[in-house]
Amino acid sequence: MHLELTGSGSLRARLMDALREAIRSGRLVPGTRLPPYRTLALDLGIARNTVAEAYAELVEEGWLTARQGSGTRVARRAEPLTPDPSRAPARRGRLRVVHDLKPSSPDASAFPRADWTASVRRALAAAPNEAFGVGDPRGRRELREALVEYLARARGVRTRADRIVICAGFAHGLELLCGLLDGPVAVEAYGLPFHRAIIERSGLSTIPLDVDPYGARIDSLPATNANAVLLTPAHQYPTGGALRPERRAAVIDWARATGGLVIEDDYDGVFRYDREPVGAVQGLDPERVVYIGSTSKSLSPALRIGWMVLPARLADRVAEAKGQRELVTGVVDQLAFADLVARGAYDRHLRRARKIYRGRRDQLTAVLAERASHIRVSGIAAGLHAVLDLPDGTEQAALRAARRQGLALDGLSLYRHPDSAAKPRDGLVIGYGTPSEAAYSAALDALCLALPDDPDDER
Numbered sequence: 001m002h003l004e005l006t007g008s009g010s011l012r013a014r015l016m017d018a019l020r021e022a023i024r025s026g027r028l029v030p031g032t033r034l035p036p037y038r039t040l041a042l043d044l045g046i047a048r049n050t051v052a053e054a055y056a057e058l059v060e061e062g063w064l065t066a067r068q069g070s071g072t073r074v075a076r077r078a079e080p081l082t083p084d085p086s087r088a089p090a091r092r093g094r095l096r097v098v099h100d101l102k103p104s105s106p107d108a109s110a111f112p113r114a115d116w117t118a119s120v121r122r123a124l125a126a127a128p129n130e131a132f133g134v135g136d137p138r139g140r141r142e143l144r145e146a147l148v149e150y151l152a153r154a155r156g157v158r159t160r161a162d163r164i165v166i167c168a169g170f171a172h173g174l175e176l177l178c179g180l181l182d183g184p185v186a187v188e189a190y191g192l193p194f195h196r197a198i199i200e201r202s203g204l205s206t207i208p209l210d211v212d213p214y215g216a217r218i219d220s221l222p223a224t225n226a227n228a229v230l231l232t233p234a235h236q237y238p239t240g241g242a243l244r245p246e247r248r249a250a251v252i253d254w255a256r257a258t259g260g261l262v263i264e265d266d267y268d269g270v271f272r273y274d275r276e277p278v279g280a281v282q283g284l285d286p287e288r289v290v291y292i293g294s295t296s297k298s299l300s301p302a303l304r305i306g307w308m309v310l311p312a313r314l315a316d317r318v319a320e321a322k323g324q325r326e327l328v329t330g331v332v333d334q335l336a337f338a339d340l341v342a343r344g345a346y347d348r349h350l351r352r353a354r355k356i357y358r359g360r361r362d363q364l365t366a367v368l369a370e371r372a373s374h375i376r377v378s379g380i381a382a383g384l385h386a387v388l389d390l391p392d393g394t395e396q397a398a399l400r401a402a403r404r405q406g407l408a409l410d411g412l413s414l415y416r417h418p419d420s421a422a423k424p425r426d427g428l429v430i431g432y433g434t435p436s437e438a439a440y441s442a443a444l445d446a447l448c449l450a451l452p453d454d455p456d457d458e459r
Helices: 011-024 037-044 048-061 085-093 113-126 141-155 170-178 193-201 245-258 312-322 331-342 345-371 395-404 437-450
Strands: 064-067 071-074 164-167 185-188 206-209 228-231 261-265 289-294 306-309 376-378 385-389 427-431
Touching: 011 048, 037 048, 048 064, 048 395, 048 437, 113 331, 113 345, 141 164, 141 289, 141 306, 141 331, 164 170, 164 312, 170 193, 170 261, 170 289, 170 306, 170 312, 185 193, 193 206, 228 245, 245 261, 331 345, 345 376, 345 385, 345 437, 395 427, 395 437
Parallel strands: 185 206, 185 228, 228 261, 261 289
Antiparallel strands: 064 071, 164 306, 289 306, 376 385, 385 427
């Protein structure tokens, strides 16, 4: 397609003017399919992202339409729409999400409906009458006993049923625990902001620990004077490193020496792809570690089932803090999940899910190697997300480009502790668990459009 990129302004602005003029003049009639962005970029000798962004803005203005599977076409309308600058910000704010790559959610379509239905039926048939009365705040014993066996086998956790308290997920467990803590809590310098908010709402301050490819820097923990430390040792969230064995030993030594408490968030420890699963830190010293897990990543966040494995001195206190009766997790869900675990259906689901998510991770790395080889991918040995390391100063531009592509994803800066003294990193946190199988390839195509070009290829 012949276009004259004349006039002043950026290449993107000149390309948009040329396309508008071609539509006004009738050279591009309604319904005409435009060349793929890569082809036009090659023809014009400009960066592919310049073409992609021009297409996206013209779609927003109404000159073009874009639909998955049919490419980008000239809009079918009688007269060109003149963009209204005064309304442009409002339109941008209403851009819809086409591709969901938000991290840490599983594929909702992969929920094991048939197995869950079977477990609900079995659980209801076997449940004693008292199960439908006032619930124990610790949770149903059937589930706690099933978890004792499962966690010992799968995660190396050492506990008994009376030291487990069922909760509504990690956030609920952390909230219960914070009500019993005194003094500051050390947290990883990159972590979930709402976890820090829970701690701070409880009146406790948070102190950041630097992280590197091997997890949190435990050597800096003693200087914080913290009374507790929150860690994601199996797969640091979001940067992805596993806590090294010597650091695991060091954090237990710190807890023993100071009387401190280690809070272990095992959010995706069941999804490991390249080697054997990394066991829980709790197994090193059950009296110094609170281990918290849930079904949010393995099954669905909609279930609201979590578990706290507690030291003996805290089990009764946490149960009391929860209340006099079970108010957060329904008895039928607890009994059904206990049955799912006990008859091996949970293990079978996890094996299927690991295969699916490993395939998606491999597809992500292969696409990036082919189309954006200058982008380094990290944190991919486990879990449902990866971090794409970006050139310095490019994260916000990449987020804006992603938004224009209809992509929902996170920037790495979102997770950085505001008091961290470490140099900020530019990056994107990509969740490959959320999209359905059918939507995943298109999401990766859109992702590649949003990534910054290789600085070495700048013209």
